[in-house]
Amino acid sequence: MRSFDVPVFYKSPLISTIKEARKIRDPRKKDFAPTVLDFGPIRFKLARHFGFCYGVEQAVEIAYKALDENPGKRIFLLSEMIHNPDVNNDLQERGIRYLRTTKGEQLISFDELTPQDVVITPAFGTSVEIAAELKERNIDTLSYDTTCPFVEKVWKRSVQLGKKDYSIVVHGKRYHEETRATFSHAQQDAPVVVVLNMEEAEDLAKVIRGEASTEFFYERFKERYSEGFSPERDLQRIGVVNQTTMLASETAAIAEHLRQAVITRYGNDNLSDHFANTNDTLCYATNENQTSAKALVESGADVALVIGGYNSSNTSHLVELCEEHMPTYFINNKSSIHSLTHIEHFDLHTKAVRSTENWWPQKDSVDVVLTAGASCPDVLLDEVARKLLSWFPDARDEEEVLSEFG
Ligand code: SF4
Known part of the structure; x- marks a missing residue:
């Protein structure tokens, strides 16, 4: 399968290295058993497949290409490119503006657009009606269309069936x-x-x-x-x-x-x-991620940390799955973890962010499921792992642990 040019700051020394090692050892993707990173006081358990999928990598590559290729031009995204606040904030900081919210509310009128503007279509694709509205205004929607081919496949199949x-x-x-x-x-x-x-x-x-x-x-x-x-x-x-x-x-x-x-x-x-x-x-990625997540949670752990955007559908499903087996915290990134006694996390049932005290299990060695949805960069998992490890001075060195996968 094609690989994409994702900005280097999204890659991660820890998680990406493990993923690469698993890919080399199991190129035909037959082994769904989790990976265990044993740091001593913490044992991180990682799913065989998780994080950026084909569609998200493609969307990230195209969005950053649009920025590189169009200095000085106004660049818009039809709506959030993917459901991850870190990725979306980074794009906004680089000057990309959103035309609509994820709920479909208009933030910037299409009438303000000119044919010189760059408009990026997100990985979810867009409706026929919106594509037509933009075409009427001579806005190019094809040069930077990040619609995932697996989403397009669903559309094509629907049309075939309709016929x-x-x-x-x-x-x-x-x-x-x-x-x-x-x-x-x-x-x-x-x-x-x-x-x-x-x-x-x-x-x-x-x-x-x-x-x-x-x-x-x-x-x-x-x-x-x-x-x-x-x-x-x-x-x-x-x-x-x-x-x-x-x-x-x-x-x-x-x-x-x-x-x-x-x-x-x-x-x-x-x-x-x-x-x-x-x-x-x-979608192949949804299948692989869900099968891997099932194998991961069934292998057991003391606590789960699921990282992703709170409006991300596939991340929410991961949270639901983990919740059936262990205490689970749905967090945005490392800043959600204040200390081993205080964590801020999203409660799927009340749809609100809440604080929990004394969340860290009181054990000499804690098994932690660390996982993320399809729109989460690996680097966010590295940051969470390192923050937790920083509170355990006796933890094994990262290089030593990684050398076991070399
Ligand atoms: S359809 Fe699958 S590969 Fe495409 S963006 Fe969605 S989860 Fe990723």
């Missing part, structure tokens, strides 16, 4: 940038409905099986179906795609649940006339 008269069920968060973009592209050729989770999938299944009314569908999926969607007509032939950062296992379960509903309604004969197989649209 064969299938409707598209999107497993995603309706107002996440990527789902907004996928919804917009898919609805060009197909009726679309978005489901958030298995509970909603079951409600959709009831409509498919004929156990719930049209009115129920319109109420339950309000603002989440495309214009003119007719549940009676448009749920006869369906295909399921996902927001690529949703839990792949949940998408697979939802697809299977809807497939069973279709079988109940239409029988097993000619199933492909009613249900399209879309397994090939799941």
Whole structure:
């Protein structure tokens, strides 16, 4: 797979070295067992795959290239490039400005743009409507388009299915940038409905099986179906795609649940006339990261530190996974850890940042799961590891530990 020119300050002596060593030892990516970095009083446990994925590395490379190639020009991002505050702050400090918030609110009117401006499309892609608005103003959206090819694959598959008269069920968060973009592209050729989770999938299944009314569908999926969607007509032939950062296992379960509903309604004969197989649209990085994270948490630890943007969907899933097995702290970066007794972290359940005292386990040697979402630079993990190690003067030297992976 292609490698990207990510700015050197995002790389890290510790984590990137380990990743490289694992890549060399296991080029076919068959071993999902975690790596253990034994510093003595702290043993860091790292997932086999985590951090920057293909799409994020590509987006970072293109955004910094846009800065290098356009000195003196105004450079805008349609919205946050990826869901990581450190990456986004760095780009802003270098002069890049955001046109919209991640929720879709306009920060700078498109009318203020001129054809001389540089506009970068984020990794999530953008909607057909926004692309058209920019085209009308002669704004170039192609030179610095960082839309991830795996997101585009979902769009292309949706359009193909739409042309064969299938409707598209999107497993995603309706107002996440990527789902907004996928919804917009898919609805060009197909009726679309978005489901958030298995509970909603079951409600959709009831409509498919004929156990719930049209009115129920319109109420339950309000603002989440495309214009003119007719549940009676448009749920006869369906295909399921996902927001690529949703839990792949949940998408697979939802697809299977809807497939069973279709079988109940239409029988097993000619199933492909009613249900399209879309397994090939799941993002490889999400799959690898989620499989590795599962192997990591199942190997056990005393505490987990998950690093990433609080609005990052894939990082939130990692947090949920860790929380099932151990005390877990979702942090932005090293500044969230004030001391071994005080940490500031994001609570997914209350959606608020909170402080916790006495968070560090009282043991001679503490096993720490250290992991991050697909939009987090490795260097942030190094910084967290080093901050923790600085409070343990008897910890082994970094070079000595790394030499074991040489
Ligand atoms: S998680 Fe997958 S789809 Fe999303 S940006 Fe990364 S590679 Fe692309």
